[in-house]
Amino acid sequence: MHMILIRNLRHTYPGTRRQSARNALRDLSLEIPAGQFCILSGPNGSGKSTLFRILCGLAAPSSGSVSIGGHDLATAPERIRPLMGVVFQSPAVDKNLSVQENLTLHADLHGLRGTAAGRMTEALAWSDLKDRLGDRVETLSGGLARQVELAKCLMTRPQILLLDEPTTGLDPASRRSFILALRRLQRDRKMTVLMTSHVFSDAEFADSVAILRDGALMAHDTPDRLKAMVGTEMVVIRPRDPAAFATVLETGFSRRPVRYGDELRIENIPPAEAVPLIAAVLDHHRADVLSIGVKQPDLEDVFVHVTGRGAAFAADAEPSDSRARQPELTA
Amino acid sequence: MTSPKTAAVALESTTVTLPDTALPAGDLPAPRLLGPAFALARREFTRFIRQPHRVIGSLGQPLLFWIFLGAGFTPSFRPPGMEGMTYMEYFYPGVLMMMILFASIFSTITVIEDRDQGFLQGVLVAPVPRLAIVLGKVAGGSSIALFQSFLLLLAVPFLGLPVTLSGIALVVMAMVLSAFGYTALGFAIAWRMKSTSGFHAIMMIFLMPLWLLSGALFPTAGVPGWLSTAMALNPVAHALTIVRAPFYADAATALASPAYLTSLAVVVGWVALCLWWCASRVSRRDKGVQG
Numbered sequence: 001m002h003m004i005l006i007r008n009l010r011h012t013y014p015g016t017r018r019q020s021a022r023n024a025l026r027d028l029s030l031e032i033p034a035g036q037f038c039i040l041s042g043p044n045g046s047g048k049s050t051l052f053r054i055l056c057g058l059a060a061p062s063s064g065s066v067s068i069g070g071h072d073l074a075t076a077p078e079r080i081r082p083l084m085g086v087v088f089q090s091p092a093v094d095k096n097l098s099v100q101e102n103l104t105l106h107a108d109l110h111g112l113r114g115t116a117a118g119r120m121t122e123a124l125a126w127s128d129l130k131d132r133l134g135d136r137v138e139t140l141s142g143g144l145a146r147q148v149e150l151a152k153c154l155m156t157r158p159q160i161l162l163l164d165e166p167t168t169g170l171d172p173a174s175r176r177s178f179i180l181a182l183r184r185l186q187r188d189r190k191m192t193v194l195m196t197s198h199v200f201s202d203a204e205f206a207d208s209v210a211i212l213r214d215g216a217l218m219a220h221d222t223p224d225r226l227k228a229m230v231g232t233e234m235v236v237i238r239p240r241d242p243a244a245f246a247t248v249l250e251t252g253f254s255r256r257p258v259r260y261g262d263e264l265r266i267e268n269i270p271p272a273e274a275v276p277l278i279a280a281v282l283d284h285h286r287a288d289v290l291s292i293g294v295k296q297p298d299l300e301d302v303f304v305h306v307t308g309r310g311a312a313f314a315a316d317a318e319p320s321d322s323r324a325r326q327p328e329l330t331a
Numbered sequence: 332m333t334s335p336k337t338a339a340v341a342l343e344s345t346t347v348t349l350p351d352t353a354l355p356a357g358d359l360p361a362p363r364l365l366g367p368a369f370a371l372a373r374r375e376f377t378r379f380i381r382q383p384h385r386v387i388g389s390l391g392q393p394l395l396f397w398i399f400l401g402a403g404f405t406p407s408f409r410p411p412g413m414e415g416m417t418y419m420e421y422f423y424p425g426v427l428m429m430m431i432l433f434a435s436i437f438s439t440i441t442v443i444e445d446r447d448q449g450f451l452q453g454v455l456v457a458p459v460p461r462l463a464i465v466l467g468k469v470a471g472g473s474s475i476a477l478f479q480s481f482l483l484l485l486a487v488p489f490l491g492l493p494v495t496l497s498g499i500a501l502v503v504m505a506m507v508l509s510a511f512g513y514t515a516l517g518f519a520i521a522w523r524m525k526s527t528s529g530f531h532a533i534m535m536i537f538l539m540p541l542w543l544l545s546g547a548l549f550p551t552a553g554v555p556g557w558l559s560t561a562m563a564l565n566p567v568a569h570a571l572t573i574v575r576a577p578f579y580a581d582a583a584t585a586l587a588s589p590a591y592l593t594s595l596a597v598v599v600g601w602v603a604l605c606l607w608w609c610a611s612r613v614s615r616r617d618k619g620v621q622g
């Protein structure tokens with residue numbers, strides 16, 4: 001059964017006097033089976049948050065239909081709300097209340113009498129908040145305040161969880177422990193999770209990854225199959241002068257590289273050809289190359305490939321850890 | 332919508348076997364109206380108490396107004412048929428009303444803050460009836476307004492009003508009703524507003540005429556025809572009637588008077604109308620346009 005069923009969704013924000021109307025979603029169709037962990041990614045402004053606002057019933061789409069848990073979102077939002085937990089991209093806690101008060105209020109809104117105490121402990125187990133329950137949220141750091149938000153959503157144990165960039169502002173250790181807690185809960189309770197993220201390490205263990213661009217779905221598949229789309233291996237070169245070296249590769253080696261920041265990538269190289277190519281490049285252009293290596297495609301590469309946002313995107317992308325993992329033969 | 336078979340699958344069970352039809356949680360056990368509303372109202376009041384400048388500000392203003400204006404007007408105040416009444420005494424229910432009116436309305440400014448700070452989006456996706464969100468905010472705002480006005484009510488014994496215990500009970504009921512009506516009005520207006528300064532501006536345009544034409548400042552007898560029509564239509568005037576009368580009569584006498592009952596009906600209708608208006612505004616979603 002499909003837990004979330006999105007059909008031909010379009011959304012256009014109305015224009016104002018100073019601003020023209022803006023198309024945020026264009027004919028988006030997406031299906032998420034029950035019990036799946038799906039990561040939604042896409043460049044800034046690609047419509048992820050807009051999709052979330054529609055899914056959680058805060059906005060009504062221009063056209064198209066959404067059905068969640070078998071209920072039509074347009075006609076029966078009150079039947080869907082009990083199924084769903086939401087973490088917004090922007091904060092949604094009351095800064096004047098303490099951590100505990102925020103969680104209690106959330107429990108009251110979700111009708112969790114009696115069970116609230118046990119669940120609160122569970123929801124906070126992964127966090128750094130255990131000894132800060134009495135503190136007002138305004139006195140917490142940004143990341144700790146974010147943890148309150150995440151604890152809230154874990155507490156209600158919804159069947160469907162929507163998370164819009166939940167881990168922004170969290171340090172790597174907290175991010176990891178949150179994701180692990182979320183993943184455990186998701187498996188145990190067979191929750192359906194749709195989470196936006198720019199952090200590709202989050203996406204590696206997802207059941208599926210969907211990539212949006214300009215309000216349209218570019219790809220939606222398992223991480224492995226997405227990676228296969230980019231090819232088996234690629235050669236990544238960091239030259240002194242990327243523009244000039246791209247020409248060198250095209251003329252001298254008849255390879256068309258994709259530029260990504262100050263890197264050049266030759267995608268989809270058959271396994272047998274990578275090492276000879278590297279040897280040949282180093283033989284002739286040793287002085288122009290800072291580093292060169294073979295790389296297995298990861299989701300970040302899929303993202304670059306699918307959204308076609310090489311150089312432009314790399315400049316404002318989250319610092320990725322993929323470069324550290326890539327087996328690199330430093331020249 | 333859901334078949335009884337699927338409805339039997341408990342939402343809370345650990346092994347959720349997903350049915351092929353709609354999920355059971357759509358059948359809400361019972362619309363939880365009062366629990367969430369109470370939780371939201373409590374939060375509203377907690378926030379208020381934690382901001383002492385709000386407490387001091389809204390308490391001080393009407394008190395000063397009452398003392399200065401009352402003291403200044405007394406010598407020249409000789410309305411027909413009200414001999415022997417000081418202006419201070421006449422003005423007292425009006426000050427009470429002003430306090431409820433302003434405090435109620437301006438308590439709803441927090442709607443704009445809540446939206447701004449993102450708290451509201453979390454509440455809107457919670458599985459509670461939209462009316463619970465409205466009632467929570469309205470009850471919270473009203474309790475703030477009433478907290479202030481009840482402190483002012485402590486002055487009653489020193490005014491020499493012929494008030495009875497049942498009369499006071501009726502006064503309190505009238506105050507609660509008024510507070511609900513004004514808070515709901517403020518809520519409905521604040522709902523779509525983006526800035527608190529805009530809200531201030533709009534509300535002053537609204538509030539001043541409502542209050543001035545309520546009979547709080549001058550008696551309604553003997554005013555020009557158009558003005559008395561305006562006053563008859565003004566819900567604040569009716570609210571003032573039901574607050575003022577029980578100061579001079581016990582509850583039974585007041586409730587036996589047709590004029591009192593008319594005003595009471597108007598105020599109750601006003602509260603219901605405003606609450607309905609709020610709930611319908613809250614249910615409305617930002618609609619995407621065609622384009």
Ligand SMILES: Nc1ncnc2c1ncn2[C@@H]1O[C@H](COP(=O)(O)OP(=O)(O)OP(=O)(O)O)[C@@H](O)[C@H]1O
Pocket residue numbers: 013014022023024042043044045046047048049050051089
């Ligand atoms: N309230 C609004 N009014 C008008 N346009 C909007 C509004 N909110 C978003 N948009 C526009 O809709 C498009 C999609 O925005 P959205 O917030 O959904 O992107 P996003 O994928 O969540 O981006 P990010 O990764 O930065 O969070 C953008 O072009 C944005 O400018």
Ligand SMILES: [Mg+2]
Pocket residue numbers: 048049050089164
């Ligand atoms: Mg976003």
